[in-house]
Amino acid sequence: MAQFRVEFVLDQSSGMYLAELYNPENHQELIVRTEALYPTQASAVLGLVELFKDAVLRFPGPGTPPRKTAKRKKAAKKRAGRAGTSARRKPRRRRRR
16 A cells, blocks of 8 residues: 655745645655645644545445546537638528429
8 A cells, every 4th residue: 555745834924834745656756735724733634634535535436337538419529620610611502492
């Protein structure tokens, strides 16, 4: 199981804490840094735990097939393909009855 390093840093300009997460394979590589949102280091820890908890709860259940990307409808493709060509198109002729 991969373990990564998390550091909580005091932002000197705002006086608030931020969290830095580092790559499990390269402990010197910063993956992500939060904004300085937390008034204390303890609240930064709790905020990060909540962030992970929310992410894990959105994982699909075991045996769930992977989501498929939505396909565009044919009419939407045609409209997208014709965008910008209307100025060059000849006007339609009316049919005689």
